[in-house]
Amino acid sequence: MDEHGASALTMRRLAHELGVESAALYWHFASKDELCRAVVDTVSAQLHVASVTAGSPRERLEHHFVAIRDHWREHPSVLELSRHYPPSAGGDVSRAGLELLDELGVRSDELLDCYRALSWTVTGFVMLEQSLATSVHHRQVAPTRWVLAIDDDPGTTSVFDTDALFETTLALSLDGLELRCAPRVHPGD
Amino acid sequence: MDEHGASALTMRRLAHELGVESAALYWHFASKDELCRAVVDTVSAQLHVASVTAGSPRERLEHHFVAIRDHWREHPSVLELSRHYPPSAGGDVSRAGLELLDELGVRSDELLDCYRALSWTVTGFVMLEQSLATSVHHRQVAPTRWVLAIDDDPGTTSVFDTDALFETTLALSLDGLELRCAPRVHPGD
DNA sequence: ACCTGAACACCGTTCAAGT
DNA sequence: ACCTGAACACCGTTCAAGT
Numbered sequence: 001m002d003e004h005g006a007s008a009l010t011m012r013r014l015a016h017e018l019g020v021e022s023a024a025l026y027w028h029f030a031s032k033d034e035l036c037r038a039v040v041d042t043v044s045a046q047l048h049v050a051s052v053t054a055g056s057p058r059e060r061l062e063h064h065f066v067a068i069r070d071h072w073r074e075h076p077s078v079l080e081l082s083r084h085y086p087p088s089a090g091g092d093v094s095r096a097g098l099e100l101l102d103e104l105g106v107r108s109d110e111l112l113d114c115y116r117a118l119s120w121t122v123t124g125f126v127m128l129e130q131s132l133a134t135s136v137h138h139r140q141v142a143p144t145r146w147v148l149a150i151d152d153d154p155g156t157t158s159v160f161d162t163d164a165l166f167e168t169t170l171a172l173s174l175d176g177l178e179l180r181c182a183p184r185v186h187p188g189d
Numbered sequence: 190m191d192e193h194g195a196s197a198l199t200m201r202r203l204a205h206e207l208g209v210e211s212a213a214l215y216w217h218f219a220s221k222d223e224l225c226r227a228v229v230d231t232v233s234a235q236l237h238v239a240s241v242t243a244g245s246p247r248e249r250l251e252h253h254f255v256a257i258r259d260h261w262r263e264h265p266s267v268l269e270l271s272r273h274y275p276p277s278a279g280g281d282v283s284r285a286g287l288e289l290l291d292e293l294g295v296r297s298d299e300l301l302d303c304y305r306a307l308s309w310t311v312t313g314f315v316m317l318e319q320s321l322a323t324s325v326h327h328r329q330v331a332p333t334r335w336v337l338a339i340d341d342d343p344g345t346t347s348v349f350d351t352d353a354l355f356e357t358t359l360a361l362s363l364d365g366l367e368l369r370c371a372p373r374v375h376p377g378d
Numbered sequence: 379a380c381c382t383g384a385a386c387a388c389c390g391t392t393c394a395a396g397t
Numbered sequence: 398a399c400c401t402g403a404a405c406a407c408c409g410t411t412c413a414a415g416t
Contacts (some may be wrong), residue, residue: 086327145217
């Protein structure tokens with residue numbers, strides 16, 4: 001799938017690749033729906049965010065979400081699937097994230113809401129990032145660099161780097177987060 | 190489509206609804222791909238963010254993104270389509286947004302990057318919000334209220350409101366934004 | 379210029395029948 | 398328990414042929 005896109009996942013094609021007739025799959029899975037959910041759940045479970053113990057809570061939080069982005073970038077078509085079959089939302093991963101927010105000083109009654117907000121921001125970002133590949137208005141000029149041009153109107157032409165954009169997106173949210181939990185500023189900055 | 194989902198958009202079905210044979214559509218559109226792009230572009234163009242002139246730049250910025258969220262919530266299946274056929278990204282809308290960021294005091298060399306970050310955050314949010322409807326693990330208990338329960342494990346059960354979550358998501362980013370552009374705080378707060 | 383009819387190569391799914 | 402073969406009702410797309 002990650003080679004040929006989510007649309008390449010076909011009961012007939014999958015069966016053929018397994019050396020079996022397509023009807024045989026229906027003994028193992030009730031429907032394609034169920035099979036897709038299993039795929040999403042399996043790949044979601046592979047998302048193990050290594051708990052970095054070095055660095056400030058803020059830095060570890062950044063690593064946390066960078067790891068999540070990287071994971072989905074490696075499995076673009078599964079994220080595409082997960083739009084229709086949302087994952088069970090890796091319990092371990094969110095547990096690790098919640099702990100980091102706690103260390104950062106987020107009020108305990110805001111922990112869940114804040115982590116969800118950050119998590120959605122990151123996941124949504126990766127979804128949009130991956131949709132660039134099929135955009136008529138975006139042209140890829142490097143692995144993470146894109147030029148946006150609408151109808152060759154030079155007024156709308158602009159270049160951007162998704163790595164830089166992700167950094168900005170994450171930085172804005174985390175800055176806002178630090179602001180609301182600890183009115184204290186890092187010394188020596 | 191917004192009634193029966195994006196998968197209900199079928200060349201044969203559309204043709205039937207127009208009282209015509211499916212092959213006839215291919216005189217007007219080269220492919221379903223092109224037709225979908227036209228749908229996305231049309232609905233994207235209908236996104237007119239009313240320029241609220243009252244309130245602080247921050248408040249108007251909030252209105253701006255609330256309007257964008259509301260628009261896509263009214264056309265869920267089109268946003269679903271736009272994952273594969275990204276919109277030309279309403280030029281007027283982003284122009285209005287950039288102006289608001291400018292008024293807020295964002296440095297001009299950061300304007301584009303910051304607006305894109307906010308815009309992606311919001312759009313990604315709505316995408317995820319809409320995917321809840323098909324989630325096996327989420328149950329809708331009110332228009333914007335969901336309960337998350339994984340395998341009936343009471344330890345993972347939690348309720349959340351997407352309106353509140355959106356507010357948090359937006360607030361975090363905007364707080365971070367204000368922090369980086371104007372080190373001045375509102376008087377009398 | 380615009381549409382039909384029929385065909386082609388695909389889908390997901392079901393189900394009797396095989397082993 | 399696990400699979401096949403054949404069928405059903407769908408797809409998107411093409412293309413000669415109609416008006």
